[in-house]
Amino acid sequence: MKHDSVPERLRETLWHRPLTDAETTELRAWLATHPDAPADWAAEQQLSRALHRLANAPVSSNFTARVLQAVERDTSAAHRPVPPAWRGWWRALGWVPKLATACVVLGLSVLSLHQYQAANRERMAQSVAVLTEAGPLPSPEVLQDFDTISRLAQTPPADEELLALLQ
Numbered sequence: 022m023k024h025d026s027v028p029e030r031l032r033e034t035l036w037h038r039p040l041t042d043a044e045t046t047e048l049r050a051w052l053a054t055h056p057d058a059p060a061d062w063a064a065e066q067q068l069s070r071a072l073h074r075l076a077n078a079p080v081s082s083n084f085t086a087r088v089l090q091a092v093e094r095d096t097s098a099a100h101r102p103v104p105p106a107w108r109g110w111w112r113a114l115g116w117v118p119k120l121a122t123a124c125v126v127l128g129l130s131v132l133s134l135h136q137y138q139a140a141n142r143e144r145m146a147q148s149v150a151v152l153t154e155a156g157p158l159p160s161p162e163v164l165q166d167f168d169t170i171s172r173l174a175q176t177p178p179a180d181e182e183l184l185a186l187l188q
Contacts, residue, residue: 035065036072
């Protein structure tokens with residue numbers, strides 16, 4: 022790997038391992054010619070030392086496969102065509118289908134209630150028509166003697182012995 026500048030090459034080396042004496046001498050010579058860089062290098066060295074002291078985190082066995090899948094997903098998402106604008110506004114109005122369904126249910130409920138009430142009115146009208154065709158009702162005085170009249174309609178059973186003698 023070819024590096025264009027001394028500080029970049031030494032910085033990458035510092036990320037992987039501490040600098041050797043020769044590399045440290047090379048860095049000091051470069052810092053002497055660049056007076057604005059020592060503060061940045063001091064921070065870089067402290068950060069590298071802190072990172073080297075950390076323990077390596079265990080990585081799952083399928084880590085590489087998962088990273089490659091994520092990269093592939095991102096790449097395929099970037100190449101997906103953008104849907105037309107008219108589709109976007111319909112999806113943004115997610116409440117429209119719910120409102121339409123509620124209106125249909127409400128409309129059917131009102132129509133069913135109206136049909137039920139109309140059928141009840143029709144039955145009631147038919148029962149009133151039957152009563153008017155039956156004629157006038159008897160007066161209440163006739164109904165006072167109802168028990169007596171109902172007993173007259175009851176005839177005792179025929180006396181079979183008497184009928185046999187009469188023949």
